[in-house]
Each structure stands twice: as structure tokens, then as C-alpha cells.
Amino acid sequence: MSEDNSGGGKVRNSVSGAGTVTGTVAGAGEYFTAYPDQVLENVIENVLVFLTSRHDRSTVSLVCKSWYRAEAHTRSDLFIGNCYAIAPKRVTDRFKRIRSIALKGKPRFADFSLLPVDWGAYFTPWAHAMANAYRALEKIYLKRMLVTDDDLAVIAHSFVNFKEIVLVCCEGFGTTGLALVASHCRNLRVLELIEDDVSVSVDEVDWISCFPTEGTTNLESLCFDCVEAEVNFDALERLVARSPLLKKLKLNTPVSIRELYKLIVRAPQLTHLGTGSFNPFVEINQQQGDHQEPDYAAAFAACKSIVCLSGFREIAPEYFPTIVPLCGNLTSLNLSFANVNAEQFKPVIRHCHKLQVFWALDSICDEGLQAVADTCKDLRELRIFPVDAQEYDEGPVSEVGLLAISLGCRKLQSILYFCQQMTNAAVIAMSKNCPDLVVFRLCIIGRYRPDRVTGEPMDEGFGAIVKNCTKLTRLAVSGMLTDRAFSYIGQYGKLVRTLSVAFNGDGDNGLKSVLEGCTNLQKLEIRDCPFGDSGLQSGLHRFYDMRFVWMSSCRVTRQGCLEVARRLPKLRVEVFRRDEEEGERGDFVETLYMYRSLDGPRPDAPQFVEIL
Amino acid sequence: MDLNLKATELSLALPGTDDLPEIKTTTTTTSNQIKTNKRSSPDIDASVTDESRSAPTPKAQVVGWPPVRSYRKNILQGKKVEPEMGSGMFVKVSMDGAPYLRKIDLKVYKSYGELMKSLEEMFACMIGLYSENDGYKGSKHAATYEDKDGDWMLVGDVPWEMFVTSCKRLRIMKGCDARGLDL
Numbered sequence: 001m002s003e004d005n006s007g008g009g010k011v012r013n014s015v016s017g018a019g020t021v022t023g024t025v026a027g028a029g030e031y032f033t034a035y036p037d038q039v040l041e042n043v044i045e046n047v048l049v050f051l052t053s054r055h056d057r058s059t060v061s062l063v064c065k066s067w068y069r070a071e072a073h074t075r076s077d078l079f080i081g082n083c084y085a086i087a088p089k090r091v092t093d094r095f096k097r098i099r100s101i102a103l104k105g106k107p108r109f110a111d112f113s114l115l116p117v118d119w120g121a122y123f124t125p126w127a128h129a130m131a132n133a134y135r136a137l138e139k140i141y142l143k144r145m146l147v148t149d150d151d152l153a154v155i156a157h158s159f160v161n162f163k164e165i166v167l168v169c170c171e172g173f174g175t176t177g178l179a180l181v182a183s184h185c186r187n188l189r190v191l192e193l194i195e196d197d198v199s200v201s202v203d204e205v206d207w208i209s210c211f212p213t214e215g216t217t218n219l220e221s222l223c224f225d226c227v228e229a230e231v232n233f234d235a236l237e238r239l240v241a242r243s244p245l246l247k248k249l250k251l252n253t254p255v256s257i258r259e260l261y262k263l264i265v266r267a268p269q270l271t272h273l274g275t276g277s278f279n280p281f282v283e284i285n286q287q288q289g290d291h292q293e294p295d296y297a298a299a300f301a302a303c304k305s306i307v308c309l310s311g312f313r314e315i316a317p318e319y320f321p322t323i324v325p326l327c328g329n330l331t332s333l334n335l336s337f338a339n340v341n342a343e344q345f346k347p348v349i350r351h352c353h354k355l356q357v358f359w360a361l362d363s364i365c366d367e368g369l370q371a372v373a374d375t376c377k378d379l380r381e382l383r384i385f386p387v388d389a390q391e392y393d394e395g396p397v398s399e400v401g402l403l404a405i406s407l408g409c410r411k412l413q414s415i416l417y418f419c420q421q422m423t424n425a426a427v428i429a430m431s432k433n434c435p436d437l438v439v440f441r442l443c444i445i446g447r448y449r450p451d452r453v454t455g456e457p458m459d460e461g462f463g464a465i466v467k468n469c470t471k472l473t474r475l476a477v478s479g480m481l482t483d484r485a486f487s488y489i490g491q492y493g494k495l496v497r498t499l500s501v502a503f504n505g506d507g508d509n510g511l512k513s514v515l516e517g518c519t520n521l522q523k524l525e526i527r528d529c530p531f532g533d534s535g536l537q538s539g540l541h542r543f544y545d546m547r548f549v550w551m552s553s554c555r556v557t558r559q560g561c562l563e564v565a566r567r568l569p570k571l572r573v574e575v576f577r578r579d580e581e582e583g584e585r586g587d588f589v590e591t592l593y594m595y596r597s598l599d600g601p602r603p604d605a606p607q608f609v610e611i612l
Numbered sequence: 613m614d615l616n617l618k619a620t621e622l623s624l625a626l627p628g629t630d631d632l633p634e635i636k637t638t639t640t641t642t643s644n645q646i647k648t649n650k651r652s653s654p655d656i657d658a659s660v661t662d663e664s665r666s667a668p669t670p671k672a673q674v675v676g677w678p679p680v681r682s683y684r685k686n687i688l689q690g691k692k693v694e695p696e697m698g699s700g701m702f703v704k705v706s707m708d709g710a711p712y713l714r715k716i717d718l719k720v721y722k723s724y725g726e727l728m729k730s731l732e733e734m735f736a737c738m739i740g741l742y743s744e745n746d747g748y749k750g751s752k753h754a755a756t757y758e759d760k761d762g763d764w765m766l767v768g769d770v771p772w773e774m775f776v777t778s779c780k781r782l783r784i785m786k787g788c789d790a791r792g793l794d795l
Contacts, residue, residue, distance in 0.1 A: 385684060389685055
């Protein structure tokens with residue numbers, strides 16, 4: 001049976017139309033009735049419109065060619081977990097009707113300066129490919145990619161119906177690009193800049209003034225807390241006043257608490273608020289002698305819809321209690337930039353009964369964590385970051401805080417915890433008290449630290465986590481670990497998809513246990529561990545099923561990497577050094593980053609990256 | 613606490629082979645270094661490190677460890693992430709009503725005259741030179757600056773060298789607003 005897509009005169013009707021097909025052959029004077037396959041394909045298309053999960057769609061596309069085509073025609077949301085796994089052209093050839101795209105670029109360890117600058121992850125080729133192929137594109141989500149002002153210009157000019165742009169941990173663009181998006185994307189609903197590095201250039205453009213100034217906007221979410229450049233506050237105030245749909249507003253540091261006040265009284269419908277600086281430093285606009293302070297507590301009290309609060313940069317702690325009227329409604333509170341101590345923290349947290357997500361600095365100490373445990377019975381996600389990210393003997397939070405949380409917050413699903421010391425007992429307790437844990441990331445900052453009390457390796461603690469937390473999909477380990485820990489992970493971590501390992505392990509057996517045992521492992525990132533070629537080889541049967549493997553400062557040799565590349569031709573095996581190093585590592589490879597790819601080696605690899 | 617764990621540590625390496633490769637170090641900021649010296653490393657860390665590493669020093673920083681994003685570290689340390697500008701003295705210049713901020717390098721100018729001329733060109737407006745007797749008489753705009761203490765002053769109040777070292781940013785105000793700054 002020939003299914004003729006290009007010629008043949010068949011007319012393909014749009015998905016939104018009825019499920020009938022007409023077919024004509026030009027000049028023949030005859031009508032062909034549709035092949036039965038064509039009918040079936042159209043039926044499938046109309047059904048597939050309702051299928052949204054990308055995993056289901058992937059399965060559907062494997063059934064047969066007909067279903068493959070039908071799926072390709074009806075997919076509207078695209079997720080590409082590694083921008084180098086596939087070339088843009090192949091994507092635009094296959095999928096014709098994309099409305100939203102999510103792209104991820106650099107591996108996560110790039111966040112910690114382990115990836116050289118200029119490594120790659122350029123958005124430009126994607127921008128141009130989509131500008132041609134997807135005129136109806138509405139949403140773009142990018143993570144860890146290099147996005148230039150020109151790329152933003154392409155977005156601003158190419159997509160008439162563009163609605164949402166979310167950039168996470170990206171860099172390469174500045175206020176010029178933002179101004180273009182603000183000016184041209186008249187249907188913009190969402191502009192979210194999350195932890196991006198927005199370049200500070202000689203000319204800073206007043207991009208906030210570039211939003212349409214007449215009538216109301218469609219803005220629902222405006223998040224620019226990572227933008228260092230001051231924004232024109234008057235323009236921002238006017239923008240907020242004419243954005244009746246605005247629900248999420250996250251301000252940057254130059255916005256003072258006084259300015260915040262002016263904004264929130266105009267936008268009582270906000271649900272997510274990120275403050276700028278939380279202190280009353282005098283600004284230049286103030287008249288001399290204007291010492292009247294606004295009633296911040298009353299203003300916050302009027303914001304009955306706010307459920308998510310963040311920001312609090314450069315906090316003047318005496319202003320912290322002004323948020324108390326809001327606390328009873330809060331489900332999410334991010335204090336991770338607020339250096340407040342336990343005394344300042346406790347009076348506020350005790351009102352936050354509904355809190356589900358809580359991020360903070362370790363400045364709140366074990367005592368503050370106890371207060372969280374006492375009040376936040378519904379807590380699902382906890383992240384504790386260090387104020388001072390260095391190795392010390394002691395720190396403000398420890399196993400005491402972890403234990404308290406485990407006893408008080410039984411519904412905990414996700415935890416990221418930085419500390420200097422830990423005990424197996426506390427970790428084991430958490431594994432038993434919080435069986436719903438899906439994400440467990442413990443970072444004992446002191447490298448190679450054993451159990452503080454018993455002096456033993458942390459094997460039993462992490463072992464208990466993988467054993468008792470049966471829903472665990474993400475795990476980050478630290479402290480002193482032996483082969484035993486990895487043997488537990490391999491034995492029990494059957495659902496683990498992401499594993500981060502640093503400064504642990506005895507030798508190759510550890511890596512072997514993980515690669516052989518963790519049958520769902522997708523992302524493996526390892527640094528500074530004594531894992532070598534034989535450990536690496538034991539994963540050959542899995543690498544095609546994984547998104548990537550990262551190994552830096554381990555004991556993998558170039559020969560070992562070559563062997564992997566030889567055995568797995570669809571795997572891109574990149575080796576490189578972090579920078580010009582003084583010491584020679586001999587045959588050892590500094591960094592190995594490998595990932596599956598449907599296309600050849602990437603053409604944009606810099607000179608220092610060798611693709612085997 | 614000296615448990616000498618190294619002696620009992622299991623290792624699959626052959627006897628006599630090199631141990632773990634050296635960990636790269638980076639320099640710490642000065643404020644952190646002070647803290648480091650106060651809390652010195654315990655013996656336990658020393659005994660666990662490999663023989664091939666250099667003798668344990670006051671805690672050296674390891675690249676990318678702990679895994680906290682530099683974005684986060686910078687905010688907490690209150691560091692402004694300015695691009696590398698060499699030895700220039702860059703200050704922001706804003707003008708009321710103009711959509712653009714500029715940055716200029718004060719080191720490039722030798723006097724108020726040069727600075728004002730450059731600002732005039734930049735913003736295409738007339739800024740009169742300040743004179744002790746006349747003030748900003750007759751001009752529509754006045755140049756002001758924020759000094760080290762956070763106070764806003766009229767440009768021209770202090771000797772040029774003092775101005776260059778204390779000026780943090782410049783703002784070109786409408787003349788009428790500037791009059792209030794006259795002390």
C-alpha cells in the first residue's frame with residue numbers, strides 16, 4: 001500500500017474539522033475514495049488530540065507508521081530534555097503543529113562552574129528553525145541555555161500569538177532583548193526570568209516601559225527578580241495598574257519596600273509575590289522630611305489571595321513581622337535570600353499552618369527547623385541552603401534539625417539539606433518517618449565526613465532511604481560512603497531516575513552496583529569519585545536509555561571512553577578539561593559527558609571539547 | 613578526633629598506584645578567609661585525604677563545592693556582579709525622562725568641564741556649569757550625584773579628585789528639582 005504524502009492530490013483536513021476525507025486526483029476525471037488506512041489515520045488523529053502525556057505519545061508513535069504520522073500531526077507540546085539529542089531540523093520535519101516547546105541545554109553541574117564557558121547549548125539554531133516552522137508557537141520554556149538578544153528578537157517578531165516565555169538558569173541576553181519581547185508580543189501572558197544571568201551592559205534599556213501603554217494587558221505572570229538592572233518604577237506601577245489578570249509578580253532587588261507597598265495596594269488579586277529588597281533604605285525620589293512610613297502590615301493583610309511569598313533580599317529583620325497577616329494563607333514561603341536568625345524567624349513561622357513549600361537559609365538554625373516541624377504539618381518540600389558555603393567543623397543546622405523535621409513533617413516529599421555534619425540515625429529516622437519521600441538530597445558540606453557520633457560511613461543512612469522510601473526518584477548522596485552504600489542504592493533504588501554522587505565511594509564496584517541495579521536511571525552525575533573504566537563499562541547496556549552521564553575528576557581513561565564510543569555509535573561521548581590546568585592527569589579524562597543522540601556530533605562544539 | 617580512617621580504608625587500587633587525582637583549588641574571598649582561620653580543620657579530614665594530595669592546609673576551596681549556585685552565593689555576599697571593566701571607574705548615569713541608562717568611566721575625564729560636555733552630548737541637553745555665585749541659573753537640567761554615604765549632591769560642589777573617588781552614580785534632574793539640594 002502506498003501512502004503518498006507529497007503528491008497524489010490527497011487533501012489532508014485539519015484536526016479541528018470533521019473526520020472526513022476528500023480525495024481528488026487532478027485531471028483524471030475520477031474520484032478516488034479514501035483508502036481505509038486514511039480513514040483510520042484521521043480517526044486516530046482526532047483521538048490523539050486528547051493525549052497529552054509525552055510518554056503515552058511516544059508509545060503511540062511506535063505502533064506503526066500510520067500512527068506515527070498521526071501522532072506527529074497532533075502533538076502540540078514538545079519536550080526536549082537535551083538540546084543535543086536531536087537536531088532542530090529533524091524536529092521540525094517530524095512535528096508540524098507545535099504550540100509549546102521546552103528545551104534543556106547544559107548539564108546541571110554547569111551551575112557549579114564545572115562546565116567551561118562556551119561549551120554550547122545555543123538557542124539560536126532552534127529560534128531560527130522554529131521561526132520558519134512553527135508560526136503558531138505560543139510558549140517557550142528554556143533551561144540552562146544560551147539565549148541572545150537576537151534570539152529574543154526572533155521570538156518577538158516571529159510568533160504572532162506568542163503568550164509565554166520562561167527562562168530558567170539561562171544567560172547571554174540583556175535588557176535589549178527583554179524590551180523587544182515586551183514591545184512586540186502583544187498577547188504576552190507570562191514572562192518569567194528565573195535565576196538567569198541577565199547581562200549588565202553599557203546601555204540599560206527601560207524594558208518595562210516597552211509594554212503596551214494603552215488599555216489593559218494580558219499579563220498573568222511577571223517575574224524578573226534575577227534582573228540586576230533597575231527598572232523604571234513609575235512605568236512598573238502603571239503596568240501593574242492596568243494588568244487586571246496579574247497573579248504572579250516577582251520584583252528585583254532595586255525595588256524597595258516602599259515601592260512594593262505602592263504596587264501591592266494596586267494589585268490585591270496577586271497570588272504569588274516576590275518582594276524586592278525588604279528594607280526601607282531611603283531612595284532619591286523621597287522628599288526631605290517624609291518620614292511617614294506606610295502601614296505595611298495592613299497592606300499585606302489586604303492581599304488575601306497571596307499564597308506564595310518570596311524575595312526578602314537585603315532584609316531588615318525588624319520588618320519581617322509585617323508579613324504575619326499573610327502567613328495563615330501561605331502555602332509557599334521562600335526565605336532563601338533572607339539572613340534571619342531563629343529569634344527573628346520563630347514569631348513568623350508559627351503562623352504558617354498551611355505551608356507546603358519552604359526554602360530558607362541555615363541561619364534559622366536547628367531551633368528554627370524545630371519551629372517549622374512544630375507548625376508546618378502539611379510540609380511537602382523543604383530546602384535549606386548555607387549562608388556560608390564553606391567547609392567547617394560545625395554548622396548552624398545538623399542532624400538535630402533533620403530529625404525534628406522528620407518527626408513533625410510526616411508528609412514530606414522533597415528535601416534538599418545542606419549541613420556540615422550528619423548521623424546515620426537521623427537519616428534512618430527520616431526514611432521511616434517520611435515514607436512519601438520522592439526527592440532526597442543531602443549535602444554534607446564537609447567532604448568524606450562519616451557519622452558524627454559513631455564515626456562510621458554514612459552507608460546505612462542512605463541505604464535506609466532507598467529501602468524505606470519506595471517512591472524515591474531523585475537521590476543526592478554525600479559524606480563518607482563505601483561500596484556498601486552503592487550496593488544498597490543498586491539493590492533498592494529501582495525507581496531512581498536522577499543520582500548525584502560527589503567525593504564518595506571506594507572503587508568501581510560502587511559504580512557497577514548503580515549501573516546494574518538502578519534500572520530506571522536516567523541522569524547520572526558524578527564528580528571526584530574513584531570510579532574508572534571497568535565501572536563505566538558495566539553500564540553499556542543502559543546508556544541508550546539514559547539522558548546523560550557526567551563523570552568529572554574520576555578515574556576514567558581516554559581509552560575507556562573510546563571503547564564506550566566505539567560500542568555505542570548513537571552515544572555522543574564528549575571529553576574535555578574544565579580549563580587550562582597545570583597538572584597533567586596522564587591518561588585520565590578530566591570530564592566525561594555523554595548522551596544519546598539521533599544526529600551526528602554537534603557542529604557547534606568548541607575546540608576544547610573532543611567528541612569521540 | 614583522630615580515627616585514622618585512612619589505615620582501615622578499603623581501596624581497589626593496586627598497591628603503589630597513585631591515589632585520587634588532586635583536587636583543584638580556587639582562592640577564597642578575604643572575608644571568608646578570616647573565618648576559615650578561626651575554625652581550623654580537624655585531624656579527621658587530614659587522615660582521610662589521599663597521600664598524593666598536598667599536605668592539608670587551612671581549608672582550601674574546591675571548585676564547585678559545595679554545590680550552591682554562584683547566583684545564590686553572590687546575592688548572599690551582597691556582591692554586585694559587575695562585568696570585568698579593567699581599572700575603570702564606571703558609574704551609571706540616568707536622566708529624568710530618558711529611557712536609557714548609561715555607564716561612563718569617570719577615569720577618562722580630567723575635569724568637570726570634560727565630564728559635563730560628554731554628558732551634554734550623551735543626553736543632548738543643556739546642563740549649565742555650576743558656579744559658586746550663580747548656581748544652575750538658566751539651565752533646564754542639573755547634574756547630581758550620589759556619594760559614598762548615599763547623599764545626593766550637586767555635581768561641582770567638591771574638588772574634582774574628591775568627586776571622582778566618592779561618586780557612585782549620576783542623575784540628571786530637572787533644574788527645579790535640583791534646587792532643593794542647594795544647602
